[in-house]
Amino acid sequence: MTEPPGRRERKKAATRQKIADTALRLFLDRGYDAVGIRDVAAEADVAVTTLFSHFASKEALVFEQDDNFEQRLTQAVTNRAPHEPLIPALRREIQEMVRHCTADGTVPIYHMIDESRALREYEESMRLRHAESLATAIAADPGLSQTTTACRTIARFVIDAYSLAREADDPQAAVEEIFQMIEAAWEVT
Template sequence: MTDLPVGRRERKKAATRQAIADAALRLFLEHGYDRVSIRDIADAADVSTTTLFKHFAGKEALVFDEDQAREAELVAAVRERDAGRSILDALRHHVLDTWLPVAEHAQAGEFNNLVNSTPALRAYGERMWTRHTASLGAAIAEDVGVDHDDVACVALARFVLEIPALTRDRRNRTAAVETIFDILEQGWEPPGKPAPRP
């Protein structure tokens, strides 16, 4: 038997992974996370449970199926930014370009309700964000030449990662994201305080 070309094999794996994740989310939203089994998801995606576990470590990972890609994109936003662009400016554009479309997706509200109403998913999400904080903080620290656990770099990473939660329910999410990045770049001033006179 002839092996599939790498490109085709990878596309097939990606399509299978996406089909599993889509089936899982649909079932979770329809029936609730706790009422759906791994077998239910495998059957809905027309794969074996063995195949499912080749793509996902566990049931929670099915909900956060883009977790590793998002983490890699965050780190790349720092490491691969254009020469002369600041870290904060690169992260600002990354959040605006990648998170806002997700927040405006038709299923965003249902997805957030699913996660917020399911203790196992809330806990998994928190562990995921903690890991993202460590990775992003390390990338920032490496860029500026300090230890990977430098508290200022870790704090900046954490603040950036909190932006989706802080702005999710705002009427104008773009303006809210911009406001938070302005605070990170320029410091905080009490709201309504008049600008200093020249």
């Protein structure tokens, strides 16, 4: 995975990386809203259309690595130990994610996200997609027999836990508190 053959793909990946790095640097430097797409393209020495062939939108430049968020959640469901209850597995994963994005070094990025209205909305709509995937994964678990609505509800709640905890004074404690509520909600189904 660290050795992709083919000069072409390496060049492509390099271009993509250069764009992402340049964008993040400029954004953190001057502020997300103060930096235009044309600025990023010029600084990365690519055409605007090239930039958009690598990233679907300006916001996507920021959430570049965050694509595994979705995977991690669904895998927390599908790859959990046999007979391990659902909610604790999800709680562990969310706890981990919250810890990561409140860790040193990552903070400035999330601070920038909270600053910009556009980024907050983009992240939220990303979360909705993640919730749908998670709901599907939960519904597909053969050991569970909840209704579709219940699965989708719990998935939403779990996603909520992440975003609420991130904004709380003590994120770790907030995750615990919210997951107690989620646990209770899950048990009545």
